[in-house]
Amino acid sequence: MPVILPVKGVYPKMGENCFVAPNATIVGDVVMGNECSIWFNAVVRGDVNSIRMGNKVNIQDGVVIHCTYEKTKTVIGNNVSVGHNAIIHGCTIEDDVLVGMGAIIMDNAHVGANTIIAAGAVVLEGTHIEKGTVYAGVPAKKIKDINMDLIRGEINRIADNYIMYASWFKEEEK
Template identity: 65%
Template sequence: MALIKPVKGIEPQFGDNCYLSENAVIVGDVVMGNDCSVWFHAVIRGDVNAIRMGNKVNVQDGAIIHCTYLKAPTTIGNNVSIGHRAIVHGCTLHDNVLVGMGAIVMDHAVVEENVLIAAGAVVLENSRLEAGHIYAGVPAKKIKAISPETFKDTIERIANNYVMYAGWFKE
């Protein structure tokens, strides 16, 4: 069973049909929507500020979601995939976002809908990533636009796959 721990009397809250791996850690002021999954060695720390997650969010192996004390909560929309070993810290991710493996999104960054952040990219503090684009590099730069239909298909497919994968572990 995942480590689920209250901090300062506030317990994490989970929507319906969520999967939490045995060694995931979820603490404090975390509210998760429906059909979310938190995978092996992932950490979601709502100890110093609030973390709000929509529906069909998957937090893959070794990823970290955190925030900054009194300054930067973390808000994550629907159909968001947080890749293996990514760090999402004190920022806002709108709907249909993919944060690639090992990418970092820093405080007060705003990632609009239908954005793909490439593996290893670093989204600097206070950045705004425009909807419908791929961003890559250190620091992350806009690489190219992709049609909203293509993004929706890609992002939704990954989010739906993680709901399916979670079902395998619930059997």
Template identity: 55%
Template sequence: MPIIKGVKGVQPKISKSCWLADNATVIGDVTLADNCNVWFNAVIRGDVCSIEMGENCNIQDGAVIHGTLNHSKTVFGKNVSVGHNAIVHGCIVEDSVLIGMGAIVMDNAVIKSGSMIAAGAVVLANTVVEENSLYAGTPARKVKDIDEKLRQVIDRTPEHYIMYTSWIDD
């Protein structure tokens, strides 16, 4: 059963259509809209600031979503995919974004719609990632515009993760 806990009397708000793995953790001031899914060992920790996720977001295995007290909350648009072991900390992630495996996105960054953060990239604090762009490296820099092949990956990933939830035996 997932770990779902309140903090200072504030309970997570999780849509009934969401799926949470047995060892996923969601605590505090967290809102998960319809069809979000949170995978094994992922942590969404709304203890020091709020975390809001739009529809169809997937937080993959081992990812951590958090923010900084009195400094930065975390807001996701719709159709955001956060790869395995990524860290997303106190930033704005607009619609239809894919954050790759092991990537780190720091406080007050803004990831514009339709973008992809490559696996292992580090998006420094206060960075604004251009719309429909691929960013990679440490620190992350624009590599290219999103082409049709990458657009399909960004668009299909949330759909696939919703489908994967139906494969899990209870």
């Protein structure tokens, strides 16, 4: 069973058709939209501030999402995929974003819509990432602009695939 715990009387809330892996942890002031998935060994800690996720968000294996006490909440838009072992901390991620495996996004960073953060990238505190771009490296720097075909193709494909993957586990539960 996943660990889903209140903090100071505030329980996590999930939308419709969400999947939470048996060893995932979700605590405190966390609100998830519809068709979200929290995968194996992921930790979503809304204990010191709030975490808000839109619809069709997938938080893959080993991801840690947190926020900063009395300073920065974490906001994740719709149709966002957060790759394995990424760290999302006290930042805002707009709609239609792919965060690559092992990437780190720090406090007060703002990731614009239709963006890819490459695997292993480190988005430093306070960085503003313009919409429709690819950022990579340590610290993360703009590599190129993205054309809309890539957004419609790759970013949507990954988000849709994770809804399908989650359905496999729901079938097994029946």
